[in-house]
Amino acid sequence: MSLDNILNHWSDYRKGAEEGGHHDYEHRWAMAINLDLCIGCNACSTACYAENNLAVVGKEKFERGQAMHWMRIERYWDQQELEHPEQGASFLPMMCQQCGAATCEPVCPVAATYHTPDGLNAQVYNRCIGSRYCSNNCPFRVRYFNFYSYYESSWPEPMEQQLNPDISVRDKGVMEKCTFCVQRIRTVKDKAFMEDRSVQDGEVVPACAQACPTSAIVFGDTMDEGSVVSKLWKKHQVERGVYQKTKLAKKDADLRGYRIFEELNVDPSVMYLERVREDI
Amino acid sequence: MVVKNRLINPGAGFVRTGLAGMVFLVMLLMSSMAMAVKYDVVPPSGTHTGEDVPQPIEFPHDIHVKDNDINCMYCHTYARRSKVAGIPPTSKCMGCHKVIATDKPRIKELTKYWEDKESPLWKKVHDVPDFVHFTHEKHLKTLAFDREFPVEDIKEICAFCHGDVENMTVANKVKPLNMGFCINCHIANKDLGAPGDCWKCHK
Secondary structure (H helix, E strand, O other), rough: OHHHHHHHHHHHHHHHHHOOOOOOOOOOOEEEEEEOOOOOOHHHHHHHHHHOOOOOOOOHHOOOOOOOOOOOEEEEEEOOOOHHOOOOOEEEEEEOOOOOOOOOHOOOOOOOOOOOOOOOOOEEEOOOOOOEEEHHHHOOOOOOOOOOOOHHHHHHOOHHHHOOOOOOOOOOOOOEEOOOHHHHHHHHHHHHHHOOOOOOOOOOOOOHHHHOOOOOOOEEOOOOOOOOOHHHHHHOOOOOOOOOOHHHHOOOOOEEEOOOOHHOOOOOOOEEEEOOOOOO | OOOEEOOOOEEEEOOOOHHHHHHHHHHHHHHHHHOOOOOOOOOOOOOOOOOOOOOOOOOOOOOOHHHHHOOHHHHHHHHHHOOOOOEEEEEEHHHHHOOOOOOOOHHHHHHHHHHHHOOOOOOOOOOOOOOOOHHHHHHHHHHHHHHOOHHHHHHHHHHHHOOOOHOOOOOOOOOOOOHHHHHHHHHHHHOOOOOOOOHHHEE
């Protein structure tokens, strides 16, 4: 299905986001992150480490930029002219945006990263040869490369007991990134299949959304009209395929939704809701 | 290559008794034979010569399955409701073997385990790599239950990937269970909904 798509329908596959992407989707998983609620506590990042068997690389490698945090909190100062506590810190959780027209996909020489019928950017670890083209082509810098084999150093005994069996432990030379907790999606879909029903809204909760103390992260299927996430997208007038959104209505405090690098036509699946400041 | 022809609705006539019932039964049988459906799943192909796996007790599958006609899912009961088929607990063995064949040496061995409150450490024969997501329940639902495949013949479905276990003593791996084996079957059965997406199995 997917590999067929890549090999036989390359032009379809690269169809622009404005034409609705490259194939019929079963689901289109998406997120809405309310930055007004984000307190920058890093709980999401921690949950991600636990859920997805991420290696803890240590200070030295972190400084070299070899950290493996699929989800990171970016910190910005909104009012730099003020003194430190008043500088207006704002946080932005950054993870793979699961772009509809992802720039990482066409550059992979072995099709290890491809688009699934769920609208996700898949990364097949067994197929990856570690060329790192995808990472260099990603405008969000959210792909992480295993420069080392972390198995023994990162999970000393008995820590390896907490590894999640639903996702593989990646080895040296493999690219990895946020999967929207595909193992949870898979479990829920399997369960729905066994019960002869469709996946309900709110059933799939990624680790980051589950751990968020302020419920800033909402996850769901934008193909499902009734889901919380598609209602939020609609409410803030963020649409897939629309990449040069007129920001005229931006003054309206109710329209806070935006997607990062929307103008690059990568069609990200994560919508952020701008932070509200008193003086803006 | 297809499995045996299957009747739609097997066993529908069993409740009827008496001569009229018998006549009806024969007619029903004939009519259903006429509209017999072909079981259209294409089984996977490929063979493999597995090494002998020494088990703590030499379990004879042939005696259980062939001679005594015990369903695979009687012991491997988790196959229809979880990812793994499961190895039965010793209590399940003892459910029968408290009274059956208690004089046989292997049963004595088993009874000793039971009395010592220990489990025989059965070794895994059919194993897929850790990066593979495989579920027994979904395969059984699609291949058997949704297609009204008679549950008493489920061993024919199991044999797709596990080979002719009914003629084995200790189970041996006779199918390669590698990616080509899986994917060829999924391509052949694409029309029946077998997924071809990498992330369905790779995790």
